[in-house]
Amino acid sequence: MxxxxxxxxxxxxxxxxxxxxxIRPQFDRHELDxxxxxxxxxxxxxxxxxxxxxxxxxxxxEVSASSDGSNFAPVSYELGQQDQVLGQPLVIKAPxxxxxxxxxxxxxxxxxxxxxxxxxxTASRTLPFLYTQxxxxxxxxxxxxxxxxxxxxxxxxxxxxPPRMMALMSAGNNEQLTxxxxxxxxxxxxxxxxxxxxxxxxxxxxxxGYRTGVYAEPSLIHRAAYEFGDTEKxxxxxxxxxxxxxxxxxxxxxxxxSFPCGxxxxxxxxxxxxxxxxxxxSLVALIAHELAHSWSGNLVTNKNWDDFWLNEGFTTYIEHxxxxxxxxxxxxxxxxxxxxxxxxEEMSKLENRDQLLDTDLTDRDPDEAMTLVPYVKGALFLQTxxxxxxxxxxxxxxxxxxxxxxxQSVTTAQAKQYIRDKLLNSATGRAAPVPVDExxxxxxxxxxxxxxxxxxxxxxxxxxxxxxxxxxxPRQEAAGWDSHxxxxxxxxxxxxxxxxxxxxxxxxxxxxxSTNSEILARWLLMSVRxxxxxxxxxxxxxxxxxxxxxxxxxxxxxLVATPDGRTVAADIYDKTKSFYHPIARTxxxxxxxxxxxxxxxxxxxxxxxxxxxx
Ligand SMILES: [Zn+2]
Numbered sequence: 001m002x003x004x005x006x007x008x009x010x011x012x013x014x015x016x017x018x019x020x021x022x023i024r025p026q027f028d029r030h031e032l033d034x035x036x037x038x039x040x041x042x043x044x045x046x047x048x049x050x051x052x053x054x055x056x057x058x059x060x061x062e063v064s065a066s067s068d069g070s071n072f073a074p075v076s077y078e079l080g081q082q083d084q085v086l087g088q089p090l091v092i093k094a095p096x097x098x099x100x101x102x103x104x105x106x107x108x109x110x111x112x113x114x115x116x117x118x119x120x121x122t123a124s125r126t127l128p129f130l131y132t133q134x135x136x137x138x139x140x141x142x143x144x145x146x147x148x149x150x151x152x153x154x155x156x157x158x159x160x161x162p163p164r165m166m167a168l169m170s171a172g173n174n175e176q177l178t179x180x181x182x183x184x185x186x187x188x189x190x191x192x193x194x195x196x197x198x199x200x201x202x203x204x205x206x207x208x209g210y211r212t213g214v215y216a217e218p219s220l221i222h223r224a225a226y227e228f229g230d231t232e233k234x235x236x237x238x239x240x241x242x243x244x245x246x247x248x249x250x251x252x253x254x255x256x257x258s259f260p261c262g263x264x265x266x267x268x269x270x271x272x273x274x275x276x277x278x279x280x281x282s283l284v285a286l287i288a289h290e291l292a293h294s295w296s297g298n299l300v301t302n303k304n305w306d307d308f309w310l311n312e313g314f315t316t317y318i319e320h321x322x323x324x325x326x327x328x329x330x331x332x333x334x335x336x337x338x339x340x341x342x343x344x345e346e347m348s349k350l351e352n353r354d355q356l357l358d359t360d361l362t363d364r365d366p367d368e369a370m371t372l373v374p375y376v377k378g379a380l381f382l383q384t385x386x387x388x389x390x391x392x393x394x395x396x397x398x399x400x401x402x403x404x405x406x407x408q409s410v411t412t413a414q415a416k417q418y419i420r421d422k423l424l425n426s427a428t429g430r431a432a433p434v435p436v437d438e439x440x441x442x443x444x445x446x447x448x449x450x451x452x453x454x455x456x457x458x459x460x461x462x463x464x465x466x467x468x469x470x471x472x473x474p475r476q477e478a479a480g481w482d483s484h485x486x487x488x489x490x491x492x493x494x495x496x497x498x499x500x501x502x503x504x505x506x507x508x509x510x511x512x513x514s515t516n517s518e519i520l521a522r523w524l525l526m527s528v529r530x531x532x533x534x535x536x537x538x539x540x541x542x543x544x545x546x547x548x549x550x551x552x553x554x555x556x557x558x559l560v561a562t563p564d565g566r567t568v569a570a571d572i573y574d575k576t577k578s579f580y581h582p583i584a585r586t587x588x589x590x591x592x593x594x595x596x597x598x599x600x601x602x603x604x605x606x607x608x609x610x611x612x613x614x
Pocket of ligand 1: 289
């Protein structure tokens with residue numbers, strides 16, 4: 001049976017409240033050998049209902065039940081039919097008075113949440129590395145669980161890491177560096193399953209504040225600690241605006257470069273791509289974004305993936321507010337202009353149903369439907385409310401929203417009602433004309449959507465126009481540009497530049513050799529589209545060393561647009577696919593298959609599994 005919620009679990013009958021995991025990673029077989037002990041709670045009106053869990057390719061060997069919490073006896077269970085998107089239901093017959101279930105199982109080497117890296121795929125090149133990415137519905141590939149954000153649960157774990165390797169989880173991590181396996185973890189706050197995360201590798205730690213720090217491979221630790229030095233300041237800013245940070249410590253984990261996302265807001269321990277380390281803190285919007293999820297997403301969570309904008313729209317809005325406080329309005333405006341350009345470009349290629357905030361993902365893989373819409377359109381909606389009701393009032397509203405729904409999972413309908421009650425229908429809100437239904441349930445943007453302009457970009461736009469007209473770009477003019485100003489300049493250049501123009505820009509500014517991943521990715525994309533073959537070696541080097549989907553997918557899409565490019569892309573992909581995360585492999589393989597089926601990949605739906613709108 002297909003269910004709108006992307007879960008087989010009938011959690012309203014029997015609900016899992018806590019999971020304890022005993023995890024033994026087998027790096028040689030790419031499998032986790034696990035024991036999961038689940039605390040269950042039964043609704044009285046469903047005394048005979050079986051416990052239904054989500055699984056994906058788990059090798060379940062034994063299931064037992066306990067009515068006293070310590071003595072377990074085997075019970076019968078059945079793995080249901082395999083669904084391509086949802087995996088398999090694990091149906092366990094465990095009538096009352098069962099209070100705990102114990103499941104002995106192993107994960108598959110193809111588990112979609114797990115990436116096993118060989119030593120040569122890490123920065124240190126000495127030991128392997130494992131990390132998880134459970135959002136949206138991949139937790140079930142390493143934990144038998146009710147894998148839906150509507151179900152919040154606490155968790156604890158014991159992880160038996162190999163010698164010299166450290167285990168970290170999305171729970172309180174001990175900042176005193178130890179290499180003493182087994183590692184013990186406990187998350188006392190109820191979280192949705194997609195926020196359970198694990199990483200094991202050769203890691204060092206550097207403190208960046210009294211409750212903040214960064215974990216990274218030893219060769220990166222000092223650069224990472226400098227790059228993310230403003231983290232404590234960001235938390236203080238967010239607390240001042242939106243209420244207390246409720247998770248204890250906030251650490252960052254810099255992952256190897258194959259990580260497919262920008263960041264993942266795993267509680268207490270944000271997972272990050274190393275591609276944001278530039279040496280000038282110019283891409284730390286991503287930290288502001290992931291930190292903002294400590295309120296929107298982790299504290300108040302979308303109940304279903306249809307409600308994803310509640311996580312990402314609120315988070316993108318808060319990200320901008322944190323940035324504005326710390327780095328000033330000019331910088332935020334530039335990022336907002338760029339986000340809006342990207343949204344407009346992406347939305348022009350999306351079907352109407354994918355342009356809605358209140359979506360219906362029935363029968364679809366939520367990963368496939370991830371676009372900038374929930375992020376940028378969602379933030380624009382909140383910006384509209386802010387402008388309509390005033391910043392002071394809107395900030396109060398947000399603080400109340402986070403208090404009211406703290407540690408709950410909510411639907412768009414609930415959030416909409418709350419907005420109506422607290423803003424639109426309040427004594428002073430009645431006259432305010434905000435077309436809420438149009439924002440949530442219509443494609444595109446309402447005509448009244450805020451338009452952001454960044455004064456600092458005017459001169460860059462003029463420089464792009466002059467450059468397009470054949471005039472050189474004076475070196476001193478571009479000398480002070482930061483990452484986003486460069487991105488805007490590249491974006492404002494005509495779509496078709498001659499190879500001579502590309503070559504001239506490259507010679508003057510060394511763009512093919514840029515160490516800033518945002519600028520480099522944009523330049524390499526332009527190089528493919530304009531047939532600038534001098535950049536070919538760099539394109540291959542980039543695609544074989546970075547797995548962040550936001551960067552690699554558009555480049556693959558541009559490559560497969562021509563027969564020659566398709567051959568090049570296929571060669572690169574063939575030798576690189578084991579380096580990419582399974583989620584990235586699926587996305588790139590879709591690019592190839594869409595190119596074959598549509599013969600018009602430019603029209604293929606552009607989407608990326610990105611966790612930063614910037
Ligand atoms: Zn996000």
